[in-house]
Amino acid sequence: MAGPDDAPFAERQARVRAAMAARGVDVLLVSVGPDLPWLIGYEAMPLERLTMLVLPREGEATLVVPELEVPRVVERPDTFAVRGWGETDDPVGIVAALAGAARSIAVGDRTWARFVVALQHELPGRSWIAASAVTGPLRAGKDEHEIAALSAAAAAADRVAAALQGGEVALVGRTEAQVSAELGRRLLAEGHHRVNFAIVAAGANAASPHHEPGGRVIAAGDIVLCDFGGTWPTAHGVGYCSDITRCVHIGAPPPEVAEAYAVLHAAQAAAVAGAQVGRTGAEVDELARAVIRDAGFGDRFVHRTGHGIGVEEHEDPYIVAGNHEPLAAGHAFSIEPGIYVPGCWGMRLEDIVVAADAGPVVLNRADRSLVVVDG
């Protein structure tokens, strides 16, 4: 059914077609993953049956979808046609027929290899690129509705962080996994419709940036690093992600930890303040890295400073050495430096920031200090 909410999808499709023309791409084939909801407001089920949007540079787009999943599709006839396929049909053949005479094909980055291999067999002699070459730069620039959704997601994540910092989340005597589960429940209670991750890393485990929360019991004297996020629903069927990291300390931190945290806090603030339109991802990364390096922790900051965020938890633009693309108004990304001392402790501080002509807008507002809790 056509309606006023179709506007973002028609406009995105027009921008995608312009980018396809600029890159000489004849058809875009999008399956599971975030490009599809961003383009048409429908998220494909990540199963063995093929769902694929066939978007030619000119002419009508068609969503090829399993017949039994057609009822899930909110139809937008102004933007795409729906072609259901039955259990004995050949969906790869249907897509190949629709792609027709296309010579240059962009295929969604998350498409299952089995379908890519089958499509390449059906469509020999074509050139293939990853669809992110077309969609990545477009998805990086958020419109006002997307920024509103990211802001709402960040505010919900902030409420969970405040509960953690305010001592509402019991820590001492519980395992990392138990606390992780509680953070996930709270993300849902605050309005997310999906939990994407909830890292809880206590004591020396916090030195592993992507620690898998496990059976370690949290005790007095621990730093507890919590990095969590979920997906926030919108009326258009497209979800937007939250992602925040806060550390709390069970009892007063030792001077070494407090001093390192002051360095981390200053590094994060420098990169946030410096995330100005026109600066490159590499330059913003260096702003955080220089503070940490100058304090003697250069080799303890083992990852990039940040990543873009939107319908996907990690997307363009990346705040990393080597990214010489300038930030533009509407780019949304994390700023999350960390310091990790293996065998001892680790710490990270993460906010989501939107670049704007008037200066960076920080979406997260939760207390950025190393809050001391009794546990």
Ligand code: ZN
């Ligand atoms: Zn991460």
Ligand code: ZN
């Ligand atoms: Zn995070």
Ligand code: ZN
């Ligand atoms: Zn992040």
